[in-house]
Amino acid sequence: MWAIEVKDLMKRYRGNGFAAVDHISFSVESGEMFALLGPNGAGKTTAIKILTTLLKPTSGTAKVAGFDVGKDKDSVRKSIGIVFQEPSLDWRLTGRENLDFHARIYGIGREERERRLEEVLKLVELEDKADVVVDKYSGGMKRSLELARGFIHSPKVLFLDEPTLGLDTQTRRRIWDYIRELNDSEGVTIVLTTHHMEEADYLCERVGIMDRGKIIALETPKNLKDLIGSDLVSLEMNTGSYEVEVFKKLDFVTDFIAHEGFVTLKMERGDLRIPAIMEVAKLAGIEIKSVNLRKPSLEDVFLHFTGRRIRE
Ligand SMILES: Nc1ncnc2c1ncn2[C@@H]1O[C@H](COP(=O)(O)OP(=O)(O)OP(=O)(O)O)[C@@H](O)[C@H]1O
Ligand SMILES: [Mg+2]
Incomplete structure (x- = not known):
């Protein structure tokens, strides 16, 4: 069963000459964890806002939990939880009060509310801080509380817009675990x-x-990484202009891409090929500052499709 069905969705903001969301289509299965990955301004938040009924699309359709986001807003809203990119807690209230307020809005009865409150506080490990005002929470604790608030009413679909933006690695990993746990234990589509x-x-x-x-x-x-293939060898070169095409001469190089001072070569068994690569570089008068051998990451996938790095 589909939790989300998006067909040919387009959004052009008034005054903009371009479409922020440009005819996208995709479906997400019930219980699936799905990511929209992209750089600043890619249109991710715009897409999420349309799916959560906060923004009207210019054209196209979207269904969430079986309901049309244009025609059946209330049913969509009852089926979803949202964690916004921008923090949206009430800082003057305690963690418990924030959660309680949200649960009341969703019309959850007292007994159920209290049970659920303890459950979600436990999952994000905030039991000890429940009665502290949010103003005194750390960034990671605030984000954890927002996550708890997003699913206290047991939504079918949970939207998380940049759930770990600005958090340190350790906190980020903890939040990842909560998200996984939530998907495992409650089967919520994310x-x-x-x-x-x-x-x-x-x-x-x-x-x-x-x-x-x-x-x-x-x-x-x-599959995205397999698409890139086996090993990648990245060479950082000294500034200056070179004919990076010389690397094409190496018959084991199956593909290559040059980008700001780097050239990345694709090949099998990169570990055995580095001496030959260095030799070719030397003959061509190319000075190599560093060499890096790795398996493809999603970063390479992005580079492959766009010719740019995601963090530019
Ligand atoms: N209210 C608005 N009015 C006009 N243009 C907007 C508005 N909101 C977003 N945009 C533009 O739409 C494009 C997509 O923005 P959006 O916020 O959806 O990107 P994003 O992928 O969420 O980026 P980020 O990773 O920075 O959050 C950008 O070019 C942005 O400037
Ligand atoms: Mg965004």
Whole structure:
């Protein structure tokens, strides 16, 4: 069963000459963890806002939990939870009060509310801080509380817009674990946006890579990486202009891409090829500053499709 069905969705903001979301289509299965991965301005938040009924699309359709986001807003809203990119807690209230207020809005009865409150506080490990005002929470604790608030009413679909933006690595990993736990224990469908390759890779069964309003690839992280192939050898070169095409002469190089001072070569058994690569570089008068051998990451996938790095 589909939790989300998006068909030919387009959004052009008034005054903009371009489409922020440019005719995208995708579906997310019930219980799936799905990521929209892309750089700043790719259109991720715009897409999430349409799916959560906060923004009207210019054209196209979207269904969430079986309901049309245009025609059946109330049913969509009852079926979803949202964690916004921008923090949206009431800082003057305690963690418990924030959660309680939200649960009341959803009309959850007292007994159920109290049970659920303890449950979600436990999951995000905030039991001890429940009665402290949010103003005194750390960034990671605030984000954890927002996550708890997003699913206290047991939504079918949970939207997380940049759930770990600005958090340190350790806190980020903890939040990843909460998200996983939530998906495991409650079977909630999760749609998250991120520019964090590792986040999408670690959490999601499928990833839609978004750039300039379009979904340019949609696959499992593994298939996306397999698409790039085996080993990648990146050479950092001294500034100056060189004919990087010389690397094409190496018959084991199956593909190559040059980008700001780097050239990345694709090949099998890169570990055995480095001496030959260095030799060719030397003959061509190219000075190599550093060499890096790795398996493809989603970053390489992005580079492959766009010719740019995601963090520019
Ligand atoms: N209210 C608005 N009015 C006009 N243009 C907007 C508005 N909101 C977003 N945009 C533009 O739409 C494009 C997509 O923005 P969006 O916020 O959806 O990107 P994003 O992928 O979420 O980026 P980020 O990773 O920075 O959060 C950008 O070019 C942005 O400037
Ligand atoms: Mg955004």
